[in-house]
Amino acid sequence: MMDRAQAGSSVLVLGSGVSGLTAAYELSRAGHAVTVIDDYDQPGGNHLSCNIGAYTFDIGAIFFWSNSLMLDVFPSATATWEPIECTTGRVTPARTVRSYPFDLKREFGNLPLPRKLAILGDVAWHRLTHFRKRSVEDFVVRRLGQRLYRESGLDIYIRRFCGLPPERVTYTFAERRMQWLRQKTSVSDVARGVFRRFTRKARAPALQGFARPRQGFPHMYDQAKRQLEAAGVRFSLGAGLTSITRDGGGFAVTGATGTWRGDRLISTIPLAMTARLAGIDDIAPPRSMMMTTLFCRFRGTPGFPYTVLYNFHRDGVWKRLTMHSNYYGQVGGDAYFSVECTQPDEAQSPEALFEDFRASTESFGLFAGELELVGHLETEFAYPVLDEESARNREVMLQRTEQMGIESLGRQGAFDYIPHSSMAIGLARKALAAAAGRGR
Numbered sequence: 001m002m003d004r005a006q007a008g009s010s011v012l013v014l015g016s017g018v019s020g021l022t023a024a025y026e027l028s029r030a031g032h033a034v035t036v037i038d039d040y041d042q043p044g045g046n047h048l049s050c051n052i053g054a055y056t057f058d059i060g061a062i063f064f065w066s067n068s069l070m071l072d073v074f075p076s077a078t079a080t081w082e083p084i085e086c087t088t089g090r091v092t093p094a095r096t097v098r099s100y101p102f103d104l105k106r107e108f109g110n111l112p113l114p115r116k117l118a119i120l121g122d123v124a125w126h127r128l129t130h131f132r133k134r135s136v137e138d139f140v141v142r143r144l145g146q147r148l149y150r151e152s153g154l155d156i157y158i159r160r161f162c163g164l165p166p167e168r169v170t171y172t173f174a175e176r177r178m179q180w181l182r183q184k185t186s187v188s189d190v191a192r193g194v195f196r197r198f199t200r201k202a203r204a205p206a207l208q209g210f211a212r213p214r215q216g217f218p219h220m221y222d223q224a225k226r227q228l229e230a231a232g233v234r235f236s237l238g239a240g241l242t243s244i245t246r247d248g249g250g251f252a253v254t255g256a257t258g259t260w261r262g263d264r265l266i267s268t269i270p271l272a273m274t275a276r277l278a279g280i281d282d283i284a285p286p287r288s289m290m291m292t293t294l295f296c297r298f299r300g301t302p303g304f305p306y307t308v309l310y311n312f313h314r315d316g317v318w319k320r321l322t323m324h325s326n327y328y329g330q331v332g333g334d335a336y337f338s339v340e341c342t343q344p345d346e347a348q349s350p351e352a353l354f355e356d357f358r359a360s361t362e363s364f365g366l367f368a369g370e371l372e373l374v375g376h377l378e379t380e381f382a383y384p385v386l387d388e389e390s391a392r393n394r395e396v397m398l399q400r401t402e403q404m405g406i407e408s409l410g411r412q413g414a415f416d417y418i419p420h421s422s423m424a425i426g427l428a429r430k431a432l433a434a435a436a437g438r439g440r
């Protein structure tokens with residue numbers, strides 16, 4: 001009997017993050033022989049944990065929800081999740097801590113009537129007059145007006161998140177990734193909220209949140225790897241990739257540990273790396289932002305009740321922090337957490353970033369007590385920089401890799417801002433279904 005995995009073509013998948021693993025899952029199910037190759041030693045891509053002493057930290061604030069597509073694709077991995085209650089807050093421009101994204105009741109409801117009317121008038125005015133669609137700023141101002149946009153600190157946060165002034169971030173980015181704002185500010189959504197209040201109609205039950213297992217992401221992704229290996233998928237991790245070449249009708253991928261051949265090549269590694277490996281060196285790569293994650297220990301009482309805290313204040317380079325000890329428990333009486341610092345321009349040392357973090361959080365009243373930096377991790381290609389020039393370079397680079405027959409997908413592979421793993425799975429499935437429709 002013919003092995004099911006040998007019935008189709010052979011496929012090389014570069015990258016073992018969520019997108020690469022999803023591609024391996026779908027293609028092995030469709031009867032292809034799949035090999036996953038990654039420079040990283042562990043599967044899971046940028047779902048990365050870092051063990052320092054008794055602490056396990058992550059880069060990013062990574063959580064899962066009870067509607068995640070991961071439950072569908074990798075049930076053995078999701079069985080390791082820890083149920084948690086994830087609460088999210090933000091430091092406002094007034095140095096207060098409020099819930100994220102907005103605490104309408106406290107921030108708007110308590111304002112004196114003339115200011116309320118001024119804000120409502122400003123929102124209405126921009127709804128009626130602001131139709132320009134050049135940047136993310138246009139998208140937000142049309143929905144919130146100038147006053148709320150500036151007073152909430154959203155302008156400051158977008159600058160920190162995107163590494164650019166909001167007026168330079170493309171409108172397409174907002175259309176694709178800020179639909180939550182469109183929904184939350186749509187007249188029908190607001191009307192539904194008011195109706196619910198008057199009729200006391202119950203809201204849909206909230207989704208359950210989950211965190212990775214206490215031991216870190218490798219424990220979770222080893223389960224996914226085993227599941228795929230049982231379905232015939234092969235893994236070559238720590239591959240030290242050096243080149244991608246055309247090989248007859250297919251591809252040859254070479255690394256420090258060997259050469260792999262396949263009929264088809266799917267890349268989920270950073271687009272600039274794919275291009276470099278394929279010898280495409282005559283075009284500029286789209287720009288990415290690097291991120292330094294600070295790993296901290298704290299002894300004392302935090303001045304905020306949230307698990308995740310965003311920085312919407314002008315002070316401090318840091319963008320967001322995640323209190324791991326809120327859900328895994330303290331270690332020897334110490335809280336521990338990760339702090340994300342994106343750095344669009346010149347990279348600062350972790351020590352300088354930590355001093356900046358200490359100074360700003362002290363002025364916000366967040367950490368009165370013993371605060372220590374215990375480690376850090378630098379991540380290249382952490383966030384795509386989404387200005388017009390980068391968008392053009394992305395298109396050109398994708399065209400050139402596509403001309404070679406390489407299929408690019410995922411947050412890194414397609415240079416796409418994919419905020420969470422469930423969306424990465426959905427988009428990978430969609431891209432693979434489209435390729436199957438074209439006879440691949």
Ligand SMILES: Cc1cc2nc3c(=O)[nH]c(=O)nc-3n(C[C@H](O)[C@H](O)[C@H](O)COP(=O)(O)OP(=O)(O)OC[C@H]3O[C@@H](n4cnc5c(N)ncnc54)[C@H](O)[C@@H]3O)c2cc1C
Binds near residue numbers: 015291381420
């Ligand atoms: C800064 C940051 C914050 C994130 N926050 C969240 C979050 O809040 N929630 C959530 O669910 N997910 C988060 N993620 C993960 C991400 O958004 C998706 O959920 C998912 O991990 C995308 O998977 P992917 O396979 O497309 O890409 P990735 O997992 O990003 O990478 C795929 C592959 O690319 C290669 N690669 C990636 N980066 C590098 C590098 N710097 N150098 C060399 N090779 C590299 C590796 O081979 C890797 O296996 C975050 C990721 C980053 C980088």
